[in-house]
Amino acid sequence: MSSSPTSPPRLHDQDSVPVGSLFSVRHHYVVMVVIALAIAAGRIATVSSREGSTAFLSANDRSRWCTIAALVEDGTFAIDRQMRLKDAKGRRHWQTIDRVQHRGEDGRQHDYSSKPPLFPVLVAWLYWGVNQCTAMTLTQQPIYLARIILALVNLPMLLAFCVATIFSVHRMTSSDWTRRILSAATCFGTMLIPFSFSLNNHLPAASATAVVAALFLWLSGRHGVDTNQRTGDRSGWMPCLLVSLLAGVASGWVAANELPALSMVGLWGLLFLYWDRRTVVGYTMGIGVVAVAFFWTNWMAHQSLRPPYAHRGVGPLVATMDAVEPNLAADAITGPLRSAKALDPQETVESVVDSDEPGRWRAVTNAQRWFAVTADVATDKVAENPVQSASRWRIYQWDDWYEYPGSYWQTERSGVDRGEPSRWTYFFNATVGHHGLFSLTPLWCLVPLGWLIAVAGTWRTDVRDQDGYQLSDDRAVRAMLFAIMIASLVCFAFYMARPKIDRNYGGVSTCFRWMLWFAPLWLLCCVPAIDRVSRSRWGRFTIIVLLGLSVFSMSTALDSPWHSPWLYRYWDFLGWLDG
Template sequence: MSDPISPPPQSSAGGTPFNRSSPSPSEAWRAGSLILIALSLGLHVAALVRAEPLRSANDRSRWATVRALTERGDFRIDPYEFQPGWSTIDQVQVNGNLYSTKPAPLPIVAAAISLPVEAVTGWKLAENPAPHTRWVLLFLNLVPFAAALWAVRSLLTDVARTDLARFLALGTLGFATAVSAFLPVFNNHTIGACCCALAAVPLIRIWRGARDGWRFAAAGLFAALTVCNELPAGLFGLAAFAVCLRADWKRTFAWFAPAAAVPLLLFVAATVWQTGSVKPFYMTYGTETYEFVRNGRPSYWMNPTGLDAARDGFWMYLFHCTFGHHGLFSLTPVWLLAVWSWARSLAALFKRAAHGAAHEQHPLAAFAAATGLLSVAILAFYLTRTENYNYGGRSVALRWMIWLAPLWALSLAPLADALDRRRWFAPLAACLLALSVTSAWLDSPDPWQNPWLMRELESRGWVDYALAEPNGAAADDDGRGGQFAFLRADRGLP
């Protein structure tokens, strides 16, 4: 009996204008994939040009740090607290000085880009924030995104078995995820996603037999960079290490480990420079660094409102994280196919282990299964943090899951290859992809707002995120909120 992930028997002939079912990529893929990448980059550059700088307290906190580094060489942001357009709630107080809650490494990299931008253009961050920030973000966000798309294209060309799978995976990553929403702004999630893609590609090559030292180094470097930008990605980093160790322990210690050590050590050094310890400021949440009175005014975190008050119970939070107003699947329906692919891949691997299989498994089957397990573990981690049930604050997506987008997009390939011959699958995939693209771009170029689905639910009165908190505080101007409208705080779900 055939492996359920393997596609039906196919002809090996290539060279037709569009080979739906050939292991050899068609000319349509080779040319069309380049057009897709160019179109994706063009749209994202246009979004970057349209984006307003310093739009949110989140990225103002980061840009204020960049400004402090380029103007004075330190991390203090209190000189800007009363300057119009520079105030932020994402700050802590230490020894009377204000600092960003954001980790230091990314602002340091941005500052390293900011200085030559100012030198070449004459635009200062404080005086010309719009053009200055756009140039910085072009190099910080879009160049890594272009590299990620190119690497994924190269991998799909070799390991996907049908053009349908190739176009579906690349099109999803290029246009249909929350990565697109956040590329025009300063954040850690998009660079985390790009690094994840650039780590996954050499890892898959290594898993399939490649033993080039540079691939081990690339896997180590970018896996560590993913962890530096998304600390819960430590599980991904450990998995990457395990894959390389299983493949070749000598090359792992000779190439992977040293390459991974560089960004990790720099992260620690930057954190010590900023905080005076190895602990980033955001890990002091709930202490006096977050909760303080300054100039007679309490910090926002002494009395958080709306979503930040974390009033949703476990089941309500799980629902909204998956199928609700911040839902992974309600906002990006094509991810339903990724879950399907994980399930099929896991079933195929269990069957193969128990009974053997007559046909070779899909090159990405084990990867898809591992991605499913990793994704469940990451979501479970955030579900345990009940004090932070705020959906990532005011943003258009569940932003702390964004870094997984490249893994999910690649996971689509085994399913698309397996079901390519089913007449109903291509229209279904196209429909889900179109809905996901529309959802991803509805709020462009400003990801620092509530998701379109949440706003729609609010307009219908089905949810109300302006409800007063139990202590009487009103919701903040970010509109962070609460339960269903008919579930008042004293009658909320558990």
């Protein structure tokens, strides 16, 4: 008797699952985030300056490191000692051009970092803890100790950026393809990994922005039509207060690191208020906490509520006087200043020197106090040399912290630091040129399309969990995308409207870094576009190409975020750039 054919052995349940399901979307998220963190950690573990003396990559991060070292090692915000430090070969490896100079509490002129002090103060507390545990100082170990602090500061922020952004994308779309593409873009498609191995304000701002977006989507989703059927405690006061408080702190933190982000702070407030009026208390309290810390640290550092970059001119008017011959100016100015009680009894004006600003002199007293002397513009509007030819002078408190002996900002600059004379050229290069948002990160080409699709109302989000409950509110998502569009256009217009000296693309940097904090928001704006375009094979191919080019740009900056973009360097090689 012939034996019946044997049936194939029954596969294990897991083996019978389609291959694509074995590697679930959530597993994909974990792998992407782990790889991104590993890349960042590897670069932090080997980061060093060009000379190999420190782990500082540019004047930008050295400025913050100087404040951190001065606070813990010297108990002061003044960085005079750090400016004098030399390595074994006599090189001043702590030198930074990102500094200001003004009169300190001791009545003498001191150097200070030009960066807002709140972030350096927080890092200084961490440095103090590491110092207590290891007995190492940044002055003695500017390489290994700096790497430890960078890892403790930047890796958690990069993790927060990745997790919060991926969480938001997951709630906005039910397309696994869109989720996978944007998780890869989050981890590798922006310039945030290069900025994760340098101490800067862009990674903190971007990570906090991602957290605010995630909190808003989570809170608005809880108040959707379907989610109200869940347990009543989900819309209670305490969760609402805690979430809105955290959102307020994160939103305020973004503005503390990127001042133009104040526009988005207001828009976030309106969005939270519209979806739940109870959030106004927590959100306002959170912003207030950051605002108090920002102004308090600024006062402790500079005895001023304004950050250093706001001190670029003259202070309050002290006195007016008749103009005199330049060689008699010092003696003549002393009298009006003494009459105005602006001088101490034994204080006199020793010299009046030319200022780097046209139409202004700098009067210096024997107590190292500075005053600004300008023409009375009401009577001398057209004078070629208004100070010397004016009939009257005005004397102000000195408030230009960027003008001092040896200041980089008062010298003839080169490269992008000269400022772009043409606004149209600046607009071109900042969008599709050598510092272009779209040319350096082509994935952002999907952002305007995402705005159009969302605003037109032709895209709906209907994401549900395993129990069938809706995870995101469609109206909230579209309102958020509309708010991001407004803030993006406002901030970009702000930078385009800056005077020539500030039209420098963010200085020597691997991208137009001033808009980098929008990265998590623009990734969310890509969701409608990718959902729509990925319906076709060619659409998916186009999206993959855009992502690949964006990752390519990111990879060109893995040595340091503080050099010109690869496009700028290539154009310079071709001779397309002036000077």
